[in-house]
Amino acid sequence: MNIDLxxxxxxxxxxxxxxxxxxxxxxxxxxxxxxGDVVIGDFAGKRVAFMARHGESHTVPPHRVNYRANLWALHSLGARTVIGVNAVGGIRADMGPRVIVVPDQVIDYTHGRYTSFCDIEGAEVKHIDFSEPYTEALRRRLIVAAGRAGVPVLDGGCYGATQGPRLETRAEIARMRRDGCDLVGMTGMPEAVLARELDIAYACLALVANFAAGxxxxAEISIEEIFAHLAAATAEVPRILAELLKS
Known part of the structure; x- marks a missing residue:
């Protein structure tokens, strides 16, 4: 099956x-x-596949997402280029609500998740190079596409992946800032590394929903405000991806 994105x-x-x-x-x-199901259709003159990471009714929490099954399903249908759209909190001062970031690095703080396709019996053990966790050529295409769409995005930043589903404490965010994290989210890993194991070109569009704790x-992060900010940032995603497909 031919899938362009x-x-x-x-x-x-x-x-x-x-x-x-x-x-x-x-x-x-x-x-x-x-x-959930993979939905495949036509968008901007290309064939696009879509999957809701948390299910179409948001029933799957981040630590229970079957990341291996999701990537395997997309790959088996012919997907070789994947954009992960992730809701995040901003740590860096210029990464406030409604800002869109195309990160270039990851620190993984998650635990207990299946992080490799090598975990099944008889599978080949692959020691992949993960120095650059996102496909640089695809990152650059995303940034250029956003510029053509007139949507401001920030180029680069370190995504800190936490376990969830709870939000982080002030002390945890302070540690992450010291570690060099600019963003915090709950779903960036192991999605990126699993894509690499399947030789899928992968990049992230990180939508800032709120400033992280502290x-x-x-004084307190409002879930209602988070989803209002997310809705505003999410509305820009189709415009960026339409320009990406044109390229």
Whole structure:
């Protein structure tokens, strides 16, 4: 099956606006069920596949997402280029609510997740190079596409992946800042490394929903405000991806 681009939608992105002639595909994987069906249709003159990382009703928490099944399902249908759309908190001062970032580095603080396809019996053990966790050529294409779409994005930044589903403490965010993290999210890993194991070109569009704990003026982070900011940032995603597909 010919798929020009696959998109994994995070919190706030449960369907892909503008996807036409869509068909649904349920894929059996060696790793159990994926988060849901893969929806494939036409967008900007290309074939696009979409999957909601948390399920279409947001029923799968970040630490229970079957990342291996999700990537395997997309790959088995023909996806070789994937954009992960991730809701994040901003740590760096210029990464406040509604800002869109194309990160270039990751620090993984998660635990207990299946992080490799090598975990199944008889699988080849691959020691992949993960020095650059995102595909640089795809990152550059995303940034250029955003510029053509007139959508401001920040180039680069370190994504700190935490376990969730709870938000982080002030002390945890302070540690992450000392470690060099600019953003904090719950779904960036192991998605990126699994894509690398499958030789999938992968990049992240990180949508800042809020300042992380202790980084903004708010005494408490409001879930209602988070989703309002996410909705505003998410509305820009189809414009960026339409320009990406044109390139």
């Amino acid at each position: 696959a998109v994994i939608g995070g919190s706030g992105l449960y369907s892909f606006p503008g996807l036409e002639n869509a068909t649904r595909h349920s894929v059996d994987t060696p790793f159990g069920p994926a988060s 980084c903004g003026d708010e």
